[in-house]
Structures are given as C-alpha cells and as structure tokens.
Amino acid sequence: MISLEPSLCSFSSHCSFVLCRFSSSALSGVPCSPTEQFPRNSRRVVVLGAPRVGKTSIVRRFLREDFEERYEPTREDFHRKLYHIRGEAYQIDILDPAGEREFPAKRRLTILTGDIFLLVLSLDDRASFDEARSLRSEISQAKSALLRCPAEGARVPVVVCANKADLPAEERAVSRAELLRAFGGKDTACTLFETSAKEGDETLERAFEALAARAGLPVETGPSHHRRVSLRSYRRLGGGGRKAEAHASPCGALHPLARRPSMNADLRLVLATHGKKRTSKPAKK
Ligand SMILES: Nc1nc2c(ncn2[C@@H]2O[C@H](COP(=O)(O)OP(=O)(O)OP(=O)(O)O)[C@@H](O)[C@H]2O)c(=O)[nH]1
Ligand SMILES: [Mg+2]
Numbered sequence: 049m050i051s052l053e054p055s056l057c058s059f060s061s062h063c064s065f066v067l068c069r070f071s072s073s074a075l076s077g078v079p080c081s082p083t084e085q086f087p088r089n090s091r092r093v094v095v096l097g098a099p100r101v102g103k104t105s106i107v108r109r110f111l112r113e114d115f116e117e118r119y120e121p122t123r124e125d126f127h128r129k130l131y132h133i134r135g136e137a138y139q140i141d142i143l144d145p146a147g148e149r150e151f152p153a154k155r156r157l158t159i160l161t162g163d164i165f166l167l168v169l170s171l172d173d174r175a176s177f178d179e180a181r182s183l184r185s186e187i188s189q190a191k192s193a194l195l196r197c198p199a200e201g202a203r204v205p206v207v208v209c210a211n212k213a214d215l216p217a218e219e220r221a222v223s224r225a226e227l228l229r230a231f232g233g234k235d236t237a238c239t240l241f242e243t244s245a246k247e248g249d250e251t252l253e254r255a256f257e258a259l260a261a262r263a264g265l266p267v268e269t270g271p272s273h274h275r276r277v278s279l280r281s282y283r284r285l286g287g288g289g290r291k292a293e294a295h296a297s298p299c300g301a302l303h304p305l306a307r308r309p310s311m312n313a314d315l316r317l318v319l320a321t322h323g324k325k326r327t328s329k330p331a332k333k
Contacts, residue, residue, distance in 0.1 A: 090139035091263045094162030096183050098176035099146060102211040103168045105245035107144050110256055111302060112271050115246050122146035128306035132285050133268045133298040140269060143308060157311070159190045160318045164205040164263045167231075170212045171242065174221040180208065181230050184238070194318065203237040205262035209255055214244040237262070268298035275299040 095103045104122050105115060111127060125144040131137065143162070148155040159165075165187055169180040184206060192202040208231045210222065224242075231240040239262065241255040256270040268274050275297060277285075282301035308314075 089136060089265065090141070091163040091265060092141045092143060092161060093164050093166055093259065093263070094158055095142065095144045095166045095168065096159075096187075097168035098170070098173065098179040101168045101170035101173060101176045102209075102245045103144055103146065103166075106166065106168060106209055106211065106243065106252065106255075107142055109245055109248050109252055110142065110271055112276060115248065124308065126306060126308035128303040129269075129300050130279070130282055130303060131269055131274060131298065131300040132282065133266050133274070135296075138265055138269060140263075140265070141306070154311075155186075156190050157314055157318065159187050160194055161314045162187075164259060165207070166259065167206055167208045168211055169208070169222070171210050172212055172215050172219040172221050177210075177222045177226070177230070184208075184231070206231075206238045207255055207259045207262060208238060208240045209243045209252075210240065211243050211245055213242040213249075213251070214247050266298075269300070273298060277301050279303060 095107060097103050099121065100119060104125065107125065107127065108114070108116065111129070122144055124147065125142075127142040127144075129140045129142070131139070143158065145155075145158050148158060167180050167183055167187075169176040187204050187206065188202050191204045192198060195202055208227075210227050227240055227242075231238050239255075239258045241251050241258070243249070243252045243255055245252065253270065253272060257267055260267050260269045277299045279301045282299065285299070
C-alpha cells in the first residue's frame with residue numbers, strides 16, 4: 049500500500065525551489081477569462097510511457113500538428129485546449145511529463161492530479177511494454193490510495209496506445225495476445241489501441257474518441273470533430289449572444305501560453321481531495 053502523506057510532504061519540501069519559479073496563478077501563466085479560470089468541464093490528461101515510444105508525436109496529432117521524424121526528448125510539455133460545444137465550455141489539459149522516471153515522488157503527484165491517462169508503448173520495444181504494465185499498476189495503486197479503495201476498485205480511465213504499428217511485422221517485439229492479456233482484460237476502464245502517430249491513422253482517431261468518452265467529454269473534443277479557432281475568436285464566442293449562435297458548430301482553441309499549474313497548486317488539489325475523502329462521513333439514509 050502506498051503511504052501517501054509522507055511522500056507528498058517530502059516532495060513538497062524538496063521542491064520548494066520549484067514552487068518559487070512558477071506563477072501563483074493556478075491555471076496558467078497568462079490572464080484567463082473567468083470561465084477559463086474555473087472551468088466546469090475540465091479534465092487533465094496525463095501522458096505516460098517509456099522514452100521514445102511516440103508520446104509527444106501522439107499529442108501532436110491530438111493538437112493537429114504534423115508528424116516530426118526527428119527525435120527530440122521532452123522535458124515537460126503542457127497544453128491546454130478550450131472548446132465551445134453545443135453551448136458548453138470544455139477544457140482539456142494535456143501533461144506530457146517525460147523525464148520523471150528518476151523522481152518517483154514527482155511522478156506520483158503527476159499521477160494523482162490526472163483524471164485520465166494516455167499510456168504509450170512502442171510495438172518494437174519490449175521494455176516499453178514492461179514499463180507500461182508497471183505504470184498501469186502504479187496509476188491504480190496511487191489512485192486507490194487516494195480514494196481509499198482497493199486497486200481494482202479505483203477504475204482509473206486509461207487509454208493504452210501500442211504505437212508504431214506502421215513498422216514492419218518483423219520488428220514487432222510485443223504480440224497482440226500479450227497486449228490483450230495485459231490491457232484488454234475485464235477492466236473496462238482500460239482501452240487498448242494499436243496506433244501509428246506517423247500515419248495518423250483511423251485507429252489513432254478512435255483512441256482520441258475513447259479518451260473523450262472515458263473522460264466524460266463530448267466526442268467533438270477529438271481533433272477531427274471541431275473547427276480550430278484562435279484564442280481571440282474563442283474568447284469572443286464566450287460572450288454569448290448572436291455571434292456565439294452564428295458559430296454554434298463545435299470549435300476549439302489552443303491556449304498558446306498555457307503552463308502547467310504550480311507544483312504547489314497540484315499538491316493542494318491532491319491534498320484537498322484526499323482530506324475530503326478522509327473526513328467525509330457516510331450519507332444518512
Ligand atoms: N515509425 C514510427 N515512428 C514514430 C511513431 N511515433 C513516433 N515515432 C518516432 O519515434 C521517435 C520518438 O517519438 P517521440 O514522440 O518524441 O517520443 P516520446 O515518447 O515523446 O519520447 P520522450 O519525450 O523522450 O519520452 C521520433 O523520432 C518519432 O518520429 C510512429 O507511430 N511510427
Ligand atoms: Mg516526448
């Protein structure tokens with residue numbers, strides 16, 4: 049069983065230098081409109097997996113950017129996408145926190161703040177399959193410790209992308225049967241796809257749809273289901289009225305300057321959730 053409090057506390061004290069470097073604004077480094085600051089329909093997607101498996105390439109596809117052949121290791125990326133869909137505002141934050149392998153406490157905090165997880169492995173990399181399996185159980189254990197329920201009861205939504213499906217069959221190091229055994233079992237909170245970020249194929253599109261479904265968000269948040277607009281246009285639509293009606297088709301804007309909330313904000317969020325669970329009494333019948 050994970051002992052949550054001590055690790056978070058030691059994390060907090062070790063990272064005080066990091067806290068100073070971040071803005072005190074909990075949500076981003078730039079001013080946001082009130083609906084962006086306290087979005088009702090907001091979810092954080094955390095992308096995890098071994099290095100070089102295609103995490104950033106998949107995120108780029110989600111953001112409708114082109115595939116990049118050249119490999120550049122990620123230090124930490126944070127993206128925020130805002131949507132207007134059928135009169136409602138939605139927000140998806142995507143955290144691509146590569147480079148946390150050496151910092152278990154930071155990784156645990158990252159996991160605890162995630163609402164939904166995109167777990168990526170590469171079909172030509174056996175070690176990435178093992179790492180995905182161990183990350184999956186780390187996610188379940190961390191979340192179940194937070195929610196104080198057995199690991200199998202936490203039912204954390206996870207979408208697994210077994211990536212680089214475009215590579216020749218002889219380079220494949222993980223069989224379909226093994227993938228199904230590891231990620232395709234009875235746990236319906238986990239969905240498995242064999243994807244190619246390189247080809248940006250239909251399977252990847254379905255993986256994004258599953259991500260939306262698992263997160264309880266409309267399918268229009270998927271990259272091919274909405275119009276892309278600038279943040280300025282998006283904010284104008286937020287004012288409502290005739291203009292908003294005129295642009296009633298689903299649209300989404302990428303926040304160009306969004307930054308990961310401070311470690312302090314993340315820590316508070318987790319501790320608040322944890323405290324609430326611990327003190328909440330069973331409802332009276
Ligand atoms: N053939 C093929 N190559 C891919 C695919 N996805 C990513 N790549 C390549 O694999 C390399 C690593 O991709 P990234 O997206 O940077 O991998 P990552 O998991 O984000 O790597 P880190 O940031 O180091 O953790 C790059 O050279 C990509 O061009 C894919 O679906 N097929
Ligand atoms: Mg990356």
